[in-house]
Amino acid sequence: MKALTLTAEWSPKLEYNLSDQERETHKVKNGFMVWKNPTINVGQTADPTPKDDEVIIQVAAVGICGSDMHMYERGTDGYMLYPGLTRFPNILGHEFSGRVVEVGKKVRDLKIGDLVAVEEIQWCGECVACRRGFVNHCDNLEELGFTTPGAMAQFIPVRARYCWKLDELVDRIGDEKEALIMGAMVEPTGVSYHAMFNRIHTWQPGVYVAVFGAGPIGLAAEALAVAAGASQVIVLDTSESRREIAKRLGATHVLDPIGLDLNTSLLDLTYGRGVDFVVEAAGAPDHTIAPLTRALAVNATIAHIGLAGKPTPLSLVHYQQRGVQFAGSLGHAGHGTFQNVIRMMASGRLDMRPMVSARMQLDDAVSAFKRLESRQDAKIILLPN
Ligand SMILES: [Zn+2]
Numbered sequence: 001m002k003a004l005t006l007t008a009e010w011s012p013k014l015e016y017n018l019s020d021q022e023r024e025t026h027k028v029k030n031g032f033m034v035w036k037n038p039t040i041n042v043g044q045t046a047d048p049t050p051k052d053d054e055v056i057i058q059v060a061a062v063g064i065c066g067s068d069m070h071m072y073e074r075g076t077d078g079y080m081l082y083p084g085l086t087r088f089p090n091i092l093g094h095e096f097s098g099r100v101v102e103v104g105k106k107v108r109d110l111k112i113g114d115l116v117a118v119e120e121i122q123w124c125g126e127c128v129a130c131r132r133g134f135v136n137h138c139d140n141l142e143e144l145g146f147t148t149p150g151a152m153a154q155f156i157p158v159r160a161r162y163c164w165k166l167d168e169l170v171d172r173i174g175d176e177k178e179a180l181i182m183g184a185m186v187e188p189t190g191v192s193y194h195a196m197f198n199r200i201h202t203w204q205p206g207v208y209v210a211v212f213g214a215g216p217i218g219l220a221a222e223a224l225a226v227a228a229g230a231s232q233v234i235v236l237d238t239s240e241s242r243r244e245i246a247k248r249l250g251a252t253h254v255l256d257p258i259g260l261d262l263n264t265s266l267l268d269l270t271y272g273r274g275v276d277f278v279v280e281a282a283g284a285p286d287h288t289i290a291p292l293t294r295a296l297a298v299n300a301t302i303a304h305i306g307l308a309g310k311p312t313p314l315s316l317v318h319y320q321q322r323g324v325q326f327a328g329s330l331g332h333a334g335h336g337t338f339q340n341v342i343r344m345m346a347s348g349r350l351d352m353r354p355m356v357s358a359r360m361q362l363d364d365a366v367s368a369f370k371r372l373e374s375r376q377d378a379k380i381i382l383l384p385n
């Protein structure tokens with residue numbers, strides 16, 4: 001089958017404290033400390049066969065994520081930008097949908113022909129974190145498209161328990177192809193859903209919301225906020241084209257943060273009350289959350305999603321004075337998140353398609369990555385079959 005593979009040199013930085021397990025397995029917690037000179041190419045690899053608890057999915061649509069970009073891009077020192085859990089060489093791709101074409105012997109709930117979206121977080125179900133319900137923080141985590149083969153391929157094997165059926169979406173949207181494109185958006189949308197509604201339970205219809213970053217995760221947070229009854233959604237991003245998409249998805253205000261007096265602007269827009277719910281999806285908390293002080297409403301919530309490689313100094317005195325609650329969030333698995341995102345999409349209240357700026361063939365994937373370097377597109381969807 002055809003697949004997009006990322007290869008990189010194993011070259012741990014001297015200051016990185018490599019654990020024995022990392023050295024043995026090459027599965028590393030901090031990718032940007034180890035992997036050098038990443039390159040991608042589309043080529044042939046062997047077709048997968050399912051283990052007993054797996055299904056083989058013929059991939060219909062797979063999105064290129066900011067994380068994929070950060071694995072592909074390198075800093076001036078040649079090291080990969082992505083700071084998280086990784087193992088290479090590997091097939092990229094983790095935001096996808098497709099059709100079940102083969103079923104392992106012990107799979108009970110899926111059959112050939114089912115259309116599904118799949119959790120990227122490969123939680124073990126047995127560690128203490130999983131047994132407590134926090135599957136996104138699994139001690140034995142594998143991540144599809146990061147440490148195990150991903151979906152920028154014609155076929156992918158996945159355990160049945162990570163799959164969520166798209167029947168309802170197909171049924172209510174009425175067009176299988178479109179439903180599968182939306183199906184590829186369930187994973188990134190789930191990341192925002194998890195941060196806003198699972199990690200912390202402070203959401204109320206009517207809130208004023210600020211979203212930092214109009215990349216796919218920020219745009220998904222925005223669309224969820226609109227669908228969940230926010231009365232104002234203010235989206236901040238430096239890219240004009242992304243601000244345009246944010247407008248199309250229902251933002252009441254879009255702002256270019258460059259040169260902006262953040263607190264004054266947000267207070268102006270919120271009648272002096274400040275924002276109730278903040279989503280950090282820019283991965284730049286030192287420019288987004290750190291300067292946010294007076295413009296936090298009393299009892300404001302901050303949901304932090306964007307990955308930042310280094311610690312951020314925060315003005316905690318303001319959090320105390322305003323009773324601010326802070327939720328760190330990672331992942332999208334468990335908690336029925338996929339089910340609820342699929343239902344919201346099927347209801348027509350959550351349509352992420354305005355953010356798809358191009359649909360391209362897997363053969364053109366390398367040029368799609370190149371095109372995304374300028375961060376003008378929100379989401380490019382690859383169609384591997
Ligand atoms: Zn992603």
Ligand SMILES: [Zn+2]
Nearest residue numbers: 124127130138
């Ligand atoms: Zn686990």
